[in-house]
Amino acid sequence: MKTITLDVKGMTCGHCKSAVNGALTEIDGIDRVEVNLETGKVEVTYDENKIDQAKMKDAIEEQGYDVA
Amino acid sequence: MKTITLDVKGMTCGHCKSAVNGALTEIDGIDRVEVNLETGKVEVTYDENKIDQAKMKDAIEEQGYDVA
Numbered sequence: 001m002k003t004i005t006l007d008v009k010g011m012t013c014g015h016c017k018s019a020v021n022g023a024l025t026e027i028d029g030i031d032r033v034e035v036n037l038e039t040g041k042v043e044v045t046y047d048e049n050k051i052d053q054a055k056m057k058d059a060i061e062e063q064g065y066d067v068a
Numbered sequence: 069m070k071t072i073t074l075d076v077k078g079m080t081c082g083h084c085k086s087a088v089n090g091a092l093t094e095i096d097g098i099d100r101v102e103v104n105l106e107t108g109k110v111e112v113t114y115d116e117n118k119i120d121q122a123k124m125k126d127a128i129e130e131q132g133y134d135v136a
Contacts, residue, residue, distance in 0.1 A: 014132070015083030064082070 001031060003045045004053065007068035008060055011037055016065070023059045027051060069099060071113045072121065075136035076128055079105055084133070091127045095119060 011017060017035045020042060024033045029050025034043040044056060057067045079085060085103045088110060092101045097118025102111040112124060125135045 012080035013084055015087065016081055019083065 001045055002048050003032075003043060006042045006044065006053075006056065006060070008035075008040050008042050009066040009068060011035070011040060011065055013037070016063075019063045020060055020065060023063050024056060027055065027059060030056070069113055070116050071100075071111060074110045074112065074121075074124065074128070076103075076108050076110050077134040077136060079103070079108060079133055081105070084131075087131045088128055088133060091131050092124060095123065095127060098124070 008020060011020060014037070017037050021033050021035050024030050024042070024044060029047045030044060031047065032043075032045040036042070042060070046056075060067050076088060079088060082105070085105050089101050089103050092098050092110070092112060097115045098112060099115065100111075100113040104110070110128070114124075128135050
Protein backbone atom coordinates (compact mmCIF):
# COMPACT_ATOMS: atom_id res chain seq x y z
CA MET A 1 0.00 0.00 0.00
CA LYS A 2 1.08 3.52 -0.82
CA THR A 3 -0.44 6.88 0.19
CA ILE A 4 -0.33 9.95 -2.03
CA THR A 5 -1.93 13.39 -1.90
CA LEU A 6 -3.58 14.80 -5.01
CA ASP A 7 -4.38 18.49 -5.57
CA VAL A 8 -7.91 18.74 -6.87
CA LYS A 9 -9.33 22.02 -8.20
CA GLY A 10 -12.99 22.97 -8.33
CA MET A 11 -14.55 21.15 -5.40
CA THR A 12 -16.93 23.62 -3.77
CA CYS A 13 -19.36 21.72 -1.57
CA GLY A 14 -20.27 18.50 0.15
CA HIS A 15 -21.71 17.09 -3.07
CA CYS A 16 -18.35 17.62 -4.78
CA LYS A 17 -16.60 15.91 -1.91
CA SER A 18 -18.96 12.93 -2.20
CA ALA A 19 -18.56 12.77 -5.98
CA VAL A 20 -14.76 12.60 -5.79
CA ASN A 21 -14.80 10.28 -2.80
CA GLY A 22 -17.31 7.96 -4.46
CA ALA A 23 -15.53 7.84 -7.81
CA LEU A 24 -12.24 6.91 -6.16
CA THR A 25 -13.58 4.52 -3.55
CA GLU A 26 -15.25 2.33 -6.14
CA ILE A 27 -11.97 1.69 -7.97
CA ASP A 28 -10.49 -1.71 -7.25
CA GLY A 29 -7.13 -1.22 -5.56
CA ILE A 30 -8.04 1.94 -3.66
CA ASP A 31 -8.14 1.30 0.02
CA ARG A 32 -8.86 4.69 1.60
CA VAL A 33 -9.83 8.16 0.40
CA GLU A 34 -9.82 11.35 2.45
CA VAL A 35 -11.10 14.50 0.77
CA ASN A 36 -10.37 17.90 2.33
CA LEU A 37 -12.79 20.36 0.80
CA GLU A 38 -11.11 23.46 2.22
CA THR A 39 -7.64 22.70 0.87
CA GLY A 40 -8.59 20.61 -2.17
CA LYS A 41 -6.20 17.91 -1.00
CA VAL A 42 -7.28 14.32 -1.62
CA GLU A 43 -5.32 11.66 0.21
CA VAL A 44 -5.48 8.23 -1.37
CA THR A 45 -4.13 4.96 -0.01
CA TYR A 46 -3.85 2.36 -2.73
CA ASP A 47 -2.29 -0.85 -3.94
CA GLU A 48 0.45 0.05 -6.44
CA ASN A 49 0.16 -3.36 -8.07
CA LYS A 50 -3.47 -2.75 -8.96
CA ILE A 51 -3.73 0.86 -10.05
CA ASP A 52 -1.66 3.91 -10.83
CA GLN A 53 -2.07 7.65 -10.36
CA ALA A 54 -3.24 8.22 -13.95
CA LYS A 55 -6.35 6.14 -13.30
CA MET A 56 -7.20 8.16 -10.19
CA LYS A 57 -6.71 11.36 -12.14
CA ASP A 58 -9.05 10.11 -14.87
CA ALA A 59 -11.73 9.19 -12.34
CA ILE A 60 -11.58 12.63 -10.72
CA GLU A 61 -11.62 14.44 -14.06
CA GLU A 62 -14.65 12.42 -15.14
CA GLN A 63 -16.49 14.01 -12.23
CA GLY A 64 -15.63 17.44 -13.60
CA TYR A 65 -12.63 18.46 -11.50
CA ASP A 66 -9.04 19.18 -12.41
CA VAL A 67 -6.06 17.48 -10.86
CA ALA A 68 -3.00 19.71 -10.61
CA MET B 69 -50.64 28.37 -12.10
CA LYS B 70 -48.42 31.00 -10.51
CA THR B 71 -44.72 31.75 -10.99
CA ILE B 72 -42.50 33.08 -8.22
CA THR B 73 -38.77 33.65 -7.84
CA LEU B 74 -37.01 32.51 -4.68
CA ASP B 75 -33.61 33.74 -3.51
CA VAL B 76 -31.54 30.74 -2.51
CA LYS B 77 -28.20 31.10 -0.72
CA GLY B 78 -25.36 28.61 -0.76
CA MET B 79 -25.66 26.86 -4.11
CA THR B 80 -22.13 26.55 -5.45
CA CYS B 81 -22.06 23.93 -8.18
CA GLY B 82 -24.04 21.78 -10.59
CA HIS B 83 -24.71 19.23 -7.85
CA CYS B 84 -26.33 21.95 -5.75
CA LYS B 85 -28.43 22.99 -8.71
CA SER B 86 -29.57 19.40 -9.21
CA ALA B 87 -30.32 18.95 -5.53
CA VAL B 88 -32.58 22.00 -5.39
CA ASN B 89 -34.14 21.26 -8.75
CA GLY B 90 -34.82 17.63 -7.81
CA ALA B 91 -36.26 18.42 -4.38
CA LEU B 92 -38.71 20.92 -5.86
CA THR B 93 -39.64 19.00 -8.99
CA GLU B 94 -40.77 15.96 -7.03
CA ILE B 95 -43.35 17.98 -5.07
CA ASP B 96 -46.88 17.49 -6.29
CA GLY B 97 -48.21 20.81 -7.55
CA ILE B 98 -44.89 22.14 -8.85
CA ASP B 99 -44.95 22.36 -12.60
CA ARG B 100 -41.63 23.91 -13.55
CA VAL B 101 -38.35 24.77 -11.81
CA GLU B 102 -35.53 26.89 -13.20
CA VAL B 103 -32.40 27.24 -11.07
CA ASN B 104 -29.89 29.97 -11.88
CA LEU B 105 -26.67 29.03 -10.14
CA GLU B 106 -24.93 32.36 -10.77
CA THR B 107 -27.65 34.54 -9.28
CA GLY B 108 -29.13 32.05 -6.80
CA LYS B 109 -32.57 32.78 -8.25
CA VAL B 110 -34.97 29.84 -8.43
CA GLU B 111 -38.06 30.34 -10.53
CA VAL B 112 -40.94 28.05 -9.67
CA THR B 113 -44.23 27.64 -11.49
CA TYR B 114 -46.81 25.96 -9.30
CA ASP B 115 -50.46 25.30 -8.61
CA GLU B 116 -51.53 27.57 -5.74
CA ASN B 117 -54.33 25.19 -4.84
CA LYS B 118 -51.89 22.37 -4.19
CA ILE B 119 -48.89 23.91 -2.43
CA ASP B 120 -47.63 27.12 -0.89
CA GLN B 121 -44.30 28.88 -0.68
CA ALA B 122 -43.55 27.57 2.82
CA LYS B 123 -43.42 24.02 1.50
CA MET B 124 -40.95 24.98 -1.23
CA LYS B 125 -38.82 26.75 1.33
CA ASP B 126 -38.82 23.65 3.55
CA ALA B 127 -37.80 21.42 0.64
CA ILE B 128 -34.87 23.71 -0.26
CA GLU B 129 -33.74 24.04 3.35
CA GLU B 130 -33.81 20.26 3.72
CA GLN B 131 -31.15 20.15 1.02
CA GLY B 132 -28.97 22.44 3.10
CA TYR B 133 -29.61 25.86 1.53
CA ASP B 134 -31.12 29.04 2.88
CA VAL B 135 -34.05 30.83 1.32
CA ALA B 136 -33.91 34.59 1.77
